[in-house]
Amino acid sequence: MSNPIGDPGHGHSPAAWAAVIIMLVAVSIGTLFFFLDVPAMVWASAVLLVVGLIVGWILSKAGYGVNGPKYAPKEH
Template sequence: MSNASGSQDSTKAVLHGEDLGHGNSPAAWTCVFIMLIGALVSCIAFVIANSPIFWAGIVIIAIGLIVGWVMRRAGYGVGGSKLNNTH
């Protein structure tokens, strides 16, 4: 008899006590801050019906993603080399 409730595969164990971190890092915060600015620009442009500024806000959002990715690769992400306290 199969379990129809969606039982998990034995190879994918879920560790509920494990700390996920939730992206608390300089890379994540910078990414979100830049993306929020882009969203604000796009929202204001939408309200005033200005297409070029709207698309500029979308570009700012994409730049935020790129900056976050670059910072993570540079060691500023969760568990990154630049954040280790080795004093």
């Protein structure tokens, strides 16, 4: 579907990629440590999940978000 206003970005930016990769790693290791019954590491992975969110927000504010000045959209 075409958007007459323009593409809103949908998170195809360095900030979004960094946040998603960090959070994906956090969920993966959290699941592993939950299975291995290591509660301290499960909580550490929960903290890493929040860190991923914060890193994405910081990178977005630094200009690496969808509408940031340091982001150059690529043609598909």
